[in-house]
Amino acid sequence: MKPFLDVLINKKPRTPTPIWLMRQAGRYLPEYRELRADKGSFLNLVYAPEDAKEVTLQPIRRYQMDGAILFSDILIVPHALGADLDFKKGEGPILNHVRTKSDFEKLTREHEGKYYEKIYETCCLIRKGLEVEGFDETTLIGFAGAPWTVACYLIQGHGKTTFPEAQRLLKEDKDLFDQIISLITDSTITYLSGQIEAGAEAIQIFESWASLLGSADFKQVSLKPVQKIINALKIKYPHIPILFFPKTANEAHLLEASQLKGLDGLSLSYDVPLSFLKQLPTTLVTQGNLDPEILLAGGEALSKNVHDIIDATRDRPHIFNLGHGVIKETPPEHVAQLLKALREN
Ligand code: CP3
Numbered sequence: 649m650k651p652f653l654d655v656l657i658n659k660k661p662r663t664p665t666p667i668w669l670m671r672q673a674g675r676y677l678p679e680y681r682e683l684r685a686d687k688g689s690f691l692n693l694v695y696a697p698e699d700a701k702e703v704t705l706q707p708i709r710r711y712q713m714d715g716a717i718l719f720s721d722i723l724i725v726p727h728a729l730g731a732d733l734d735f736k737k738g739e740g741p742i743l744n745h746v747r748t749k750s751d752f753e754k755l756t757r758e759h760e761g762k763y764y765e766k767i768y769e770t771c772c773l774i775r776k777g778l779e780v781e782g783f784d785e786t787t788l789i790g791f792a793g794a795p796w797t798v799a800c801y802l803i804q805g806h807g808k809t810t811f812p813e814a815q816r817l818l819k820e821d822k823d824l825f826d827q828i829i830s831l832i833t834d835s836t837i838t839y840l841s842g843q844i845e846a847g848a849e850a851i852q853i854f855e856s857w858a859s860l861l862g863s864a865d866f867k868q869v870s871l872k873p874v875q876k877i878i879n880a881l882k883i884k885y886p887h888i889p890i891l892f893f894p895k896t897a898n899e900a901h902l903l904e905a906s907q908l909k910g911l912d913g914l915s916l917s918y919d920v921p922l923s924f925l926k927q928l929p930t931t932l933v934t935q936g937n938l939d940p941e942i943l944l945a946g947g948e949a950l951s952k953n954v955h956d957i958i959d960a961t962r963d964r965p966h967i968f969n970l971g972h973g974v975i976k977e978t979p980p981e982h983v984a985q986l987l988k989a990l991r992e993n
Contacts, residue, residue: 652714652787652967656850656889656912656933659965664991665958668715668789669983670893671973672707677980679706690735691727694720695766701773708783710980711987715789715850715967716774718843720767722793722854725835726802728763729755745805747813749824757835764839771846790848792840794855794892795832795873802828811857818869833873837880844881850889852915853877858894858901866901870894875908882910891915891935895972899924906932918971922960930964937971938986944975946982954989 649657651666674680680703687693694700703719723741727733731743746752771790778786792798800811817825840851855870878890893915894905906914906928914928916936925934942953957968968990974983 650714650785650787650849652789653849653889655965655967656891657887659912659931659933661961661963661965664993665961665966665968666714667968667987667990668713668717669707669970669974670717672711672713672983673703673717673719674974675976676974676978676983677706677710690721691733694724695763697766697769697773700767700770701777704770704774705777705781705783707983708778708786709781711983712783713786715787716778716783717789717852718767718771718774718791718848720770720791722791722798722856723801724763724767725792725798725832725839728760728839729757729831729835730759731755731802740806740808741801742806743801745813746802746828747817752824752827752831755831757831757838760835760838764842767839768842768846771843771848775847787849788847789850789852790840790843791852791854792836792877794853794858794870794894795829795836795877796858796861796870797854797856798832798836799825799828800857800860802832811860815860818865829869829873833876837877840877840881841884844885844888848888850891851881852891852893855892855894855897858897861901863900863904866897867904871904871908878908878910889913889933891933891967893935899927903927913967915969916971920971922956925960925964928964933965933967934961935967935969937969940970940972940975940978943970943982943986944978946979946985950982950985951989954986955993958990958993 655662655666700719704716708716723733734742774788800814803814803817804811889912891913896917913933913935918939920937942949
């Protein structure tokens with residue numbers, strides 16, 4: 649069995665630890681920047697299956713990663729539901745925002761297939777590409793945003809680190825807020841099912857804005873819809889492992905998340921101390937959590953931190969990853985150094 653799937657499905661430690669990196673496809677690789685410049689925009693790249701396949705395979709060719717993350721974005725779901733989407737340089741994503749009942753009524757699931765089909769085609773091409781190029785050990789990871797995180801962008805319409813309009817709607821119009829979450833959840837189930845049918849062998853759900861929610865809201869607004877997605881996928885595809893990444897969630901939230909039924913793996917941010925791992929059952933795979941700043945810095949600090957993570961995870965099923973995405977300025981040689989340190993161990 650492929651190393652990544654072996655750890656996630658059989659829940660046992662494996663040496664060397666399987667590895668992939670969040671944001672491994674993209675920004676920091678010169679071959680990505682070249683293709684990106686050619687295509688003019690990020691979305692042109694995402695909706696061109698041949699090109700999206702290329703970007704997905706770029707880090708696999710360089711580093712033989714154990715996981716290939718589909719090249720797409722969490723904002724494809726609101727885009728497919730009818731919210732115009734644009735990525736402006738230095739500003740991040742911009743969507744036409746949904747804050748009122750009449751905004752909401754403009755959204756529709758009628759055309760989602762037209763957008764999702766492109767991504768499914770990318771999944772098919774990646775699986776073929778991995779086979780043709782001889783990467784038999786690499787697993788294709790599909791993904792989506794968790795409903796709360798997607799709702800943050802959809803309600804705010806943009807956003808870097810704060811989403812006050814999403815927070816306000818949650819407090820002031822819970823009915824409309826719930827309708828938005830419910831629409832995103834249902835469409836996400838369709839979208840992830842399609843990725844699996846097209847060849848995704850594992851799924852990661854990104855909850856990037858988990859830390860904006862208090863304890864009661866975290867259960868209701870983050871975990872409840874995520875549980876609904878897991879339940880729907882596990883009924884249809886019981887053999888497909890699911891990872892959840894509640895970015896910068898506190899330890900109480902992480903313990904709550906570890907109780908999600910059917911969850912195979914929990915991804916930990918760079919801020920989680922390695923001593924916390926002992927609090928998580930060994931029936932749950934952990935993933936993470938090297939600080940991307942340390943990868944950026946390279947050198948001895950990088951080697952030391954890699955070994956610290958290997959030591960702390962020796963007796964538990966673990967997937968090596970960063971605690972968030974690769975920083976754009978990271979020299980590709982530092983990624984090579986990381987792989988060498990991990991695989992020579
Ligand atoms: O290697 C990979 O991870 C590729 C696939 C991928 C992208 N985005 C490509 C991308 C994945 C898994 C994502 C997830 C994603 N997208 C998240 C969750 C993870 C996280 O970072 O917290 C979120 C919140 C988004 C939303 C998003 N997409 C933002 C805020 C931005 C703009 C700011 C930024 O970080 O660049 C994007 C654009 C985006 N998504 C790029 C890439 C490669 C940059 C596009 C470019 O200009 O080339």
